[in-house]
Amino acid sequence: MYSRRKFIKVSTLxxxxxxxxxxxxxILTNEKRPPVVISTWDFGIxxxxxxxxxxxxxxxxxxxVEAGVRIPEADLNNHSVGRAGYPDRDGIVTLDACIMDExxxxxxxxxxxxxxxxxxxARLVMEKTPHVMLVGEGAKxxxxxxxxxxxxxxxxxxxxxxxxxLKTAKYNPVINVENQLYRPDKLPGxxxxxxxxxxxxxxxxxxxxxxxxxxxxxxxxxxxVGDSPIIxxxxxxxxxxxxxxxxxVGEEVIRNVGSFLVVELMRNGYTPYEAxxxxxxxxxxxxxxxxxxxxxxxxxxxxxxxxxxxxxxxGFSYAVCTGENQEGLFASKSHY
Ligand code: SD4
Numbered sequence: 001m002y003s004r005r006k007f008i009k010v011s012t013l014x015x016x017x018x019x020x021x022x023x024x025x026x027i028l029t030n031e032k033r034p035p036v037v038i039s040t041w042d043f044g045i046x047x048x049x050x051x052x053x054x055x056x057x058x059x060x061x062x063x064x065v066e067a068g069v070r071i072p073e074a075d076l077n078n079h080s081v082g083r084a085g086y087p088d089r090d091g092i093v094t095l096d097a098c099i100m101d102e103x104x105x106x107x108x109x110x111x112x113x114x115x116x117x118x119x120x121x122a123r124l125v126m127e128k129t130p131h132v133m134l135v136g137e138g139a140k141x142x143x144x145x146x147x148x149x150x151x152x153x154x155x156x157x158x159x160x161x162x163x164x165x166l167k168t169a170k171y172n173p174v175i176n177v178e179n180q181l182y183r184p185d186k187l188p189g190x191x192x193x194x195x196x197x198x199x200x201x202x203x204x205x206x207x208x209x210x211x212x213x214x215x216x217x218x219x220x221x222x223x224x225v226g227d228s229p230i231i232x233x234x235x236x237x238x239x240x241x242x243x244x245x246x247x248x249v250g251e252e253v254i255r256n257v258g259s260f261l262v263v264e265l266m267r268n269g270y271t272p273y274e275a276x277x278x279x280x281x282x283x284x285x286x287x288x289x290x291x292x293x294x295x296x297x298x299x300x301x302x303x304x305x306x307x308x309x310x311x312x313x314x315g316f317s318y319a320v321c322t323g324e325n326q327e328g329l330f331a332s333k334s335h336y
Contacts, residue, residue: 069119161218247297298310
């Protein structure tokens with residue numbers, strides 16, 4: 001158990017070595033805060049609004065994040081999340097998602113085929129099984145047992161984009177970096193050039209939850225799983241401290257256990273922005289050359305309702321929804 005005394009000790013150490021101001025009392029209070037929900041990318045705006053319908057009525061953050069991310073999951077114009085996601089290099093759509101509640105419960109599915117709304121399957125893994133993660137065929141079997149319908153996910157637009165990619169790609173999957181190189185928005189039918197939705201919410205009771213869902217890296221190797229369904233990598237929530245989520249090249253996020261790191265940095269007194277920036281800097285420090293053509297972004301929300309983001313490259317946006325403004329959209333600061 002993380003005692004208050006230990007917290008203050010660690011925080012003081014962090015403050016003395018890193019010169020970050022620490023307000024231990026602020027971070028660990030259970031005061032009620034006005035609800036807030038934040039999400040990665042522009043498509044977070046409609047997702048946040050759906051979550052807000054629940055939060056604004058005093059609903060639970062967990063219900064809000066599930067309902068919220070189901071919006072991009074169902075959007076047939078969104079080719080990086082859910083139903084209409086781009087397939088892997090073999091033309092198979094595989095979906096990844098995870099969810100985490102205020103009690104530290106979590107559920108996850110990876111490489112799920114033929115089932116839409118992976119976030120809801122992930123929630124059922126959390127609530128109906130003693131496990132955290134189900135993958136591939138087993139995840140599909142579980143979804144079918146839970147009443148989900150088997151369906152073909154590959155849309156005509158996604159199939160067309162995949163066939164275009166096959167002509168030149170030489171089976172070399174690439175992820176987009178918004179300000180250079182590869183732009184999936186140039187591919188036919190893709191309304192968005194951005195990726196995973198990670199959503200974090202604080203409800204009226206002061207409880208935090210998060211959800212993360214994606215079709216992953218377009219045209220990836222079959223069976224490849226990114227950070228998004230991995231608790232601690234693509235998403236982490238600690239109801240005492242805050243939550244974090246990520247987008248971008250999942251392999252780098254997994255290598256650095258990114259979202260867990262962001263939350264632990266907030267525990268040690270960093271603001272959400274500072275924590276996201278430090279997590280990004282760790283990735284850059286390990287691979288400075290590779291980082292020049294790599295995108296990773298983190299988004300974080302703390303127990304006080306403060307939020308922040310940071311990315312390696314320009315172009316990462318995040319949506320913020322509060323009682324005052326349900327359509328907030330911000331450009332994240334970035335290293336480059
Ligand atoms: C993945 N992190 O599968 C996801 C994809 C993504 O911006 O977010 N791209 O690696």
